[in-house]
Amino acid sequence: MWPVTVGMTSNAEHTPGEGPRIELAKPKIELDGIGKDFVVDRNALPVLRDVDLSVHEGEFVSIIGPSGCGKSTILNIIAGLDEPTRGEVRTDGRPSARRLGAIGYMHQKDLLLPWRTVLDNAILGLELQGKPKSQSRSRALELMDSFGLKGFEKNYPALLSGGMRQRVAFLRTVLADHQVILLDEPFGALDAMTRANMQEWLLQLWESWGKTVILVTHDVEEAVLLSDRVYVLTARPGRVKMELSVDLPRPRRYEMVTEESFVKMKAGIIAALRDGNTRNWVVDDGNGIPTVAEGQP
Amino acid sequence: MREGPNTVYMEAEEPSQRVTSGVLSKNYASMVLQWAPPLALILVALGAWEGAVRLFHVARWLLPPPSSIGMELWESRSLLLRHTWVTLEEVFLGFALALVVGIALAAAIAYSRIVERAAYPFVIASQTVPIIAIAPLLLIWIGYGIWPKIIVVTLISFFPIVVNTVDGLKSADPDMLNMMRTLGARRWQLFTKVQVPSSVPFLFSGIRVGVALSVIGAVIGEWVGASAGLGYLMTRSAPQFLTDRVFASIFILSAMGITLFALAVLAERYAIPWYRREKQDKAIKGR
Numbered sequence: 001m002w003p004v005t006v007g008m009t010s011n012a013e014h015t016p017g018e019g020p021r022i023e024l025a026k027p028k029i030e031l032d033g034i035g036k037d038f039v040v041d042r043n044a045l046p047v048l049r050d051v052d053l054s055v056h057e058g059e060f061v062s063i064i065g066p067s068g069c070g071k072s073t074i075l076n077i078i079a080g081l082d083e084p085t086r087g088e089v090r091t092d093g094r095p096s097a098r099r100l101g102a103i104g105y106m107h108q109k110d111l112l113l114p115w116r117t118v119l120d121n122a123i124l125g126l127e128l129q130g131k132p133k134s135q136s137r138s139r140a141l142e143l144m145d146s147f148g149l150k151g152f153e154k155n156y157p158a159l160l161s162g163g164m165r166q167r168v169a170f171l172r173t174v175l176a177d178h179q180v181i182l183l184d185e186p187f188g189a190l191d192a193m194t195r196a197n198m199q200e201w202l203l204q205l206w207e208s209w210g211k212t213v214i215l216v217t218h219d220v221e222e223a224v225l226l227s228d229r230v231y232v233l234t235a236r237p238g239r240v241k242m243e244l245s246v247d248l249p250r251p252r253r254y255e256m257v258t259e260e261s262f263v264k265m266k267a268g269i270i271a272a273l274r275d276g277n278t279r280n281w282v283v284d285d286g287n288g289i290p291t292v293a294e295g296q297p
Numbered sequence: 298m299r300e301g302p303n304t305v306y307m308e309a310e311e312p313s314q315r316v317t318s319g320v321l322s323k324n325y326a327s328m329v330l331q332w333a334p335p336l337a338l339i340l341v342a343l344g345a346w347e348g349a350v351r352l353f354h355v356a357r358w359l360l361p362p363p364s365s366i367g368m369e370l371w372e373s374r375s376l377l378l379r380h381t382w383v384t385l386e387e388v389f390l391g392f393a394l395a396l397v398v399g400i401a402l403a404a405a406i407a408y409s410r411i412v413e414r415a416a417y418p419f420v421i422a423s424q425t426v427p428i429i430a431i432a433p434l435l436l437i438w439i440g441y442g443i444w445p446k447i448i449v450v451t452l453i454s455f456f457p458i459v460v461n462t463v464d465g466l467k468s469a470d471p472d473m474l475n476m477m478r479t480l481g482a483r484r485w486q487l488f489t490k491v492q493v494p495s496s497v498p499f500l501f502s503g504i505r506v507g508v509a510l511s512v513i514g515a516v517i518g519e520w521v522g523a524s525a526g527l528g529y530l531m532t533r534s535a536p537q538f539l540t541d542r543v544f545a546s547i548f549i550l551s552a553m554g555i556t557l558f559a560l561a562v563l564a565e566r567y568a569i570p571w572y573r574r575e576k577q578d579k580a581i582k583g584r
C-alpha cells in the first residue's frame with residue numbers, strides 16, 4: 001500500500017470508528033487518483049501521478065515537496081483553473097465540475113492590481129460577486145488593522161514591502177469569503193523574521209476563524225507548526241510519499257519548534273524529502289521517527 | 298510576537314523614502330542635463346544660420362535668417378493665428394475621431410478572435426496605402442469642407458492607437474487573469490477590470506505617436522485642397538516667395554506637434570499615476 005502513513009494518521013482505506021472523529025464526515029476536498037501530464041514540445045511531461053489527498057472541514061493541511069514537483073499544479077486543479085488528466089476531484093463527496101470561483105486561492109505571487117489602491121485590491125472578490133462597494137469597503141476597513149495595513153488603505157501597491165503586499169493579497173482572499181482557502185507558498189519570498197511573524201499571525205487568524213486551509217510550502221518547520229496533517233510529495237512526477245498527522249496541541253506557539261515531538265516529526269519529513277527521488281518506502285519504526293527502507297514492503 | 302503596525306510602517310517607508318529623496322535631488326540635476334544639450338544645440342544652430350545668411354548675403358526669398366522669421370511671426374500674428382486655429386481644429390477633430398475609432402476597434406479585436414481575423418489585416422493594409430494618394434480622392438468624394446482633412450488626420454493617426462491598444466489589451470498578466478477567475482470573474486469582468494487597465498499605458502504611447510502624426514495629416518489634407526489652415530498658407534506663400542512666412546508656418550506646426558505631445562505626456566501622468574510608481578518600483582527592486 002502506497003503511501004505508508006506515519007503517526008496517528010489513518011490511511012485511505014480508513015473505516016469509520018477507527019481513527020479521529022473528524023474522519024467520519026465526508027471530506028471537504030478529495031483528490032482521487034489524480035494524474036496530470038503537460039504537453040511540452042509535443043511530448044507528455046508527467047507532473048502528477050496517482051495523487052490521493054483529502055481535506056476535512058476546518059482542517060489545516062500542508063503539502064510539502066521539492067520545487068517543481070507539482071505542488072502549484074495540485075492547487076490549480078483544486079481551484080478549478082486546470083483539470084486533471086486522470087482521476088477525480090470531489091467537493092463534499094460529489095464530483096465537482098464547477099469549482100472555479102468557489103474556492104479561495106492565494107497564488108505564489110501577490111498579483112495585486114497595480115492600478116488599484118490597497119483598499120480596492122482587498123475588496124476585489126466582493127466586487128466581482130456584485131456586492132455594493134461601500135459595504136465591501138467598510139468591511140475591509142474593519143480588517144485593515146489586524147492585517148497590519150492600517151494607514152495604507154489609499155496607497156498603491158507599488159511602494160509596499162513584500163510582506164505588506166502578501167497581506168493585501170491574503171486579505172483579498174479572506175474577504176472573498178470562501179469556505180476553503182488554498183495558499184501557495186505565501187511566505188516564500190519573505191525574509192526569515194517577517195516570515196516567522198507572518199506564520200504566527202496566520203496561526204492566530206486561522207485558529208480564531210476555523211476555515212479549511214490547504215497550504216503549499218517547502219519549509220518543513222512551517223508545515224509542522226501550522227498543520228493538522230502534512231502530505232509529503234516526491235520529486236516530479238509528484239506522488240504522495242508520506243502523510244503525517246501533527247498531534248501537537250492547539251493553540252500552537254512558535255516555541256514548540258524546539259519540543260522533542262516537533263523535532264521528530266521534522267526529522268521524519270526531512271527523511272522523506274531526502275528520499276524523494278527514489279521509490280523507497282517510508283517506514284515508521286515505532287518511535288515516531290520514520291526511516292527509509294529499500295525496495296517495496 | 299505578532300507583527301504590529303509599527304514594524305509594518307518601518308518596512309514600508311524605507312523604500313518610499315529612497316525613491317523620493319533619491320529622485321528629488323537627482324530630479325533637478327537630471328532636468329538640467331535633459332534640457333541643456335538640446336537648448337544649446339538650438340542656440341548654436343540658430344546663431345550659425347543667422348551668421349551664415351548675413352555673411353554670404355543670401356537672398357531673403359531663398360533662405361531668410363531666423364531673425365526675420367521671428368519678425369514675420371510677430372508682424373503677421375493675426376493672419377498666422379487665424380490659420381493656426383483652422384489647422385488645430387482639424388487636428389483635434391481628426392484625432393478625437395481616431396481615438397474613438399481606434400479604441401473601439403482595438404477593443405473589438407482584442408475581445409473577439411473572429412473580429413481580429415477579419416479586421417486586423419485591413420488595419421495593417423490601411424497603412425500601406427499612401428495617404429497622399431487618398432487625399433485627392435476624398436476631395437472628389439466629399440468636397441472642400443473640413444471633412445476630408447479630418448478623415449486624413451484620422452486615417453494617419455488611428456493606426457498607432459489601434460496597434461498599441463490591442464497589444465496592451467493582450468498584455469494582461471495571465472496569472473492575474475487566473476487570480477480573477479478564482480474570485481469568480483466572468484469574461485467581461487476580466488476584460489474591463491484587468492485587460493482594459495493593463496492597456497492604458499500602451500494606449501498612451503499610441504496617443505503620443507498618433508498626436509504627432511495628426512499634425513502632419515492636417516497639413517497633407519490642406520495641401521491637396523483647402524481655403525484656410527497653415528498647410529494652405531504654406532502652399533499660397535511659397536509661389537509668392539514669402540519664404541519667411543513658410544518658415545513661420547513650419548515653426549508653428551512643429552510647436553503645435555511638440556505641445557500636443559507634451560500634453561499627451563501630462564495626461565498620461567494624470568490618468569495613470571500608478572504606472573510611474575510601478576516603473577520606479579521596478580527600477581529600485583530590479584525586478
Ligand SMILES: Nc1ncnc2c1ncn2[C@@H]1O[C@H](COP(=O)(O)OP(=O)(O)O)[C@@H](O)[C@H]1O
Nearest residue numbers: 038039040047066067068069070071072073074
Ligand atoms: N502550464 C504548464 N505547461 C507545461 N508545464 C508546466 C505547466 N505548469 C507547470 N508545468 C511544469 O510542471 C512542473 C510542476 O510545476 P509546479 O506545479 O509549478 O511545481 P511546484 O509548485 O511544485 O514548484 C514543473 O516542471 C513545471 O515546469
Ligand SMILES: [Mg+2]
Nearest residue numbers: 071072108184
Ligand atoms: Mg509552485
